[in-house]
Amino acid sequence: MLKFFVGRVAVMFLTFVGVSIIAFSFIRLLPGDPVALLSGERVMSPERHAALMHDLGFDRPIVIQYFDYLWGVLRGDFGTSIVTKQPVLDQFFQLFPATLELSVCAILFAVIIGIPAGVFAAIKRGSFFDQAIMGTALIGFSMPIFWWGLLLIMLVSNTLQWTPVSGRISLMFFFPPVTGFMLIDSLLSGETGAFKSAVSHLILPTIVLGTIPLAVIARQTRSAMLEVLSEDYVRTARAKGLGPLRVIGVHALRNAMIPVVTTIGLQVGVMLAGAILTETIFSWPGIGKWMVDSVSRRDYAVIQGALLIIAATIMIVNLVVDLLYGLINPRIRH
Amino acid sequence: MSETTVHGGVSTDSSLRRRLAEFWYYFSENRGAVIGLVFFLLLVLVAILAPWIAPHGPADQYRDAVLLPPVWQERGNASYLLGTDAVGRDILSRLIYGARYSLFIGVIVTSIALVGGIVIGVVAGYFRGWVDTLIMRLMDIILAFPSLLLALVLVAVLGPGLINAMIAIALVFQPHFVRLTRAAVMSEKTRDYVIASKVAGASHLRLMFKTILPNCTAPLIVQATLSFSNAILDAAALGFLGYGAQPPTPEWGTMLADAREFISSGQWWVVTLPGVAILVTVLAINLVGDGLRDALDPKLKRS
Numbered sequence: 001m002l003k004f005f006v007g008r009v010a011v012m013f014l015t016f017v018g019v020s021i022i023a024f025s026f027i028r029l030l031p032g033d034p035v036a037l038l039s040g041e042r043v044m045s046p047e048r049h050a051a052l053m054h055d056l057g058f059d060r061p062i063v064i065q066y067f068d069y070l071w072g073v074l075r076g077d078f079g080t081s082i083v084t085k086q087p088v089l090d091q092f093f094q095l096f097p098a099t100l101e102l103s104v105c106a107i108l109f110a111v112i113i114g115i116p117a118g119v120f121a122a123i124k125r126g127s128f129f130d131q132a133i134m135g136t137a138l139i140g141f142s143m144p145i146f147w148w149g150l151l152l153i154m155l156v157s158n159t160l161q162w163t164p165v166s167g168r169i170s171l172m173f174f175f176p177p178v179t180g181f182m183l184i185d186s187l188l189s190g191e192t193g194a195f196k197s198a199v200s201h202l203i204l205p206t207i208v209l210g211t212i213p214l215a216v217i218a219r220q221t222r223s224a225m226l227e228v229l230s231e232d233y234v235r236t237a238r239a240k241g242l243g244p245l246r247v248i249g250v251h252a253l254r255n256a257m258i259p260v261v262t263t264i265g266l267q268v269g270v271m272l273a274g275a276i277l278t279e280t281i282f283s284w285p286g287i288g289k290w291m292v293d294s295v296s297r298r299d300y301a302v303i304q305g306a307l308l309i310i311a312a313t314i315m316i317v318n319l320v321v322d323l324l325y326g327l328i329n330p331r332i333r334h
Numbered sequence: 335m336s337e338t339t340v341h342g343g344v345s346t347d348s349s350l351r352r353r354l355a356e357f358w359y360y361f362s363e364n365r366g367a368v369i370g371l372v373f374f375l376l377l378v379l380v381a382i383l384a385p386w387i388a389p390h391g392p393a394d395q396y397r398d399a400v401l402l403p404p405v406w407q408e409r410g411n412a413s414y415l416l417g418t419d420a421v422g423r424d425i426l427s428r429l430i431y432g433a434r435y436s437l438f439i440g441v442i443v444t445s446i447a448l449v450g451g452i453v454i455g456v457v458a459g460y461f462r463g464w465v466d467t468l469i470m471r472l473m474d475i476i477l478a479f480p481s482l483l484l485a486l487v488l489v490a491v492l493g494p495g496l497i498n499a500m501i502a503i504a505l506v507f508q509p510h511f512v513r514l515t516r517a518a519v520m521s522e523k524t525r526d527y528v529i530a531s532k533v534a535g536a537s538h539l540r541l542m543f544k545t546i547l548p549n550c551t552a553p554l555i556v557q558a559t560l561s562f563s564n565a566i567l568d569a570a571a572l573g574f575l576g577y578g579a580q581p582p583t584p585e586w587g588t589m590l591a592d593a594r595e596f597i598s599s600g601q602w603w604v605v606t607l608p609g610v611a612i613l614v615t616v617l618a619i620n621l622v623g624d625g626l627r628d629a630l631d632p633k634l635k636r637s
Contacts, residue, residue, distance in 0.1 A: 151609065
């Protein structure tokens with residue numbers, strides 16, 4: 001197990017170095033002058049240009065520049081936004097809770113509906129329910145989620161007036177962020193109605209972001225369950241006279257969950273990609289919207305830094321999923 | 335010598351036909367897959383015949399017919415069956431022309447990712463060693479980013495536009511093909527038939543692409559279908575964000591970007607219809623993909 005862990009971390013570090021090279025070269029691959037791009041100054045005198053060139057370190061050999069950059073990154077210096085003049089890492093930590101809150105809700109939504117739906121479809125294989133569930137799952141899997149968001153806003157927010165259109169909480173409420181998670185902060189604030197407002201703002205984005213993971217999890221659960229249900233030990237459990245709930249709930253589900261957990265872990269990357277679209281549609285102040293805004297504002301320092309932070313986050317999550325996988329699946333440890 | 339060649343040719347032909355017949359037998363058992371395939375073929379037909387079947391040009395603006403609803407609603411006009419958009423363009427015609435873009439995106443992105451992925455994957459799986467390590471670490475780096483984010487940033491570097499969006503998406507999809515090909519090549523490489531032709535003196539190139547590769551196609555075909563639908567989705571998403579096809583191109587995602595302002599003003603058709611087109615197209619391709627997987631997966635066939 002330890003050897004496995006060390007090996008995985010070593011590969012991860014290598015990948016991280018590769019990712020940092022990509023982030024480092026990104027600013028130099030862009031058409032145009034990197035100094036002008038990074039300083040955000042369009043018109044400048046040659047003296048100013050030379051001074052900036054020196055300040056930003058562009059006058060040194062490229063290899064030195066890279067190691068300097070990497071050294072900075074390892075100490076937590078991911079650059080400074082051209083627009084807000086704030087360190088990229090600070091901005092990331094300010095915005096990340098919003099994305100995390102939304103992603104966790106979306107995954108919970110997907111798991112709570114997806115796993116029972118998949119199990120049910122597997123037990124009733126070939127039935128009308130199975131076909132209906134799997135048909136719906138395939139529609140969810142094929143969904144252009146940016147359109148799904150627009151459609152839900154049009155129906156639920158505008159026509160039915162059930163939920164607000166955008167943001168994390170009604171503008172009526174104002175309290176200092178304590179944890180960054182609106183659901184917790186609104187409870188801590190003690191203001192009446194704040195929590196309700198936060199929940200109502202979360203509902204549609206959660207559904208939109210959770211749709212594809214929900215479909216993937218339901219499909220994966222069904223096929224894993226079908227595989228397990230035909231195993232000998234399930235038949236033995238049945239033959240012993242165990243009730244169907246116990247056979248399915250304890251014997252079958254536990255083993256069927258092994259591939260499903262991996263699938264859930266793999267959804268993290270999907271979630272971040274989905275967050276780009278979901279947050280843009282719902283004006284959700286998180287990482288996804290930050291990236292889209294930075295690209296449109298040409299805030300290249302932010303793009304460069306955020307690329308690296310996001311890749312590192314995904315790599316760490318993948319590592320954790322791998323370790324979890326080893327824990328729930330004893331076969332892999334040997 | 336020539337006789338054996340001819341004989342060999344005939345026998346592969348009939349075995350190919352038999353394999354196709356067997357494939358169709360399993361594929362056609364899946365009703366959804368057949369429906370998906372029929373819809374997809376119809377869409378291809380629509381795309382090819384677009385100039386003849388579209389009632390209007392995709393960019394023709396009718397200033398006296400702005401934001402008309404579909405024909406079955408009040409105020410609907412029979413010459414604009416699915417209504418018109420904010421500058422009086424016929425939505426049905428734009429959707430018909432949009433099919434061309436979506437299919438084009440799917441074909442090009444999948445071809446680039448597939449061909450590139452196969453070549454790189456075969457090389458990695460065949461040679462192993464440091465070549466393999468280098469290639470796989472490079473693929474890990476690409477996979478470390480969320481695909482849409484990487485595509486978005488690449489387009490920011492290359493400049494917005496449909497071609498650049500397709501290049502970016504193809505690059506992001508490539509690692510999946512590399513991994514699949516490599517795994518398949520590695521498991522085939524030690525089989526007897528490969529060793530036999532190696533002993534017979536076949537070159538590396540022949541071994542890689544002629545002996546081994548044809549036996550690795552099943553997972554690649556399934557992955558290619560999946561990429562086809564994902565390419566359409568991602569290109570539409572980039573178009574929606576303003577970095578894919580640029581207006582007035584009748585690409586479905588770009589049409590949705592234009593339509594955003596109408597979600598609160600009651601012109602539901604401007605917002606709904608392009609999305610329905612994307613959803614139904616992607617759904618049809620995914621149905622075909624599911625059918626292909628079932629028909630090509632030997633594990634499922636036996637049961």
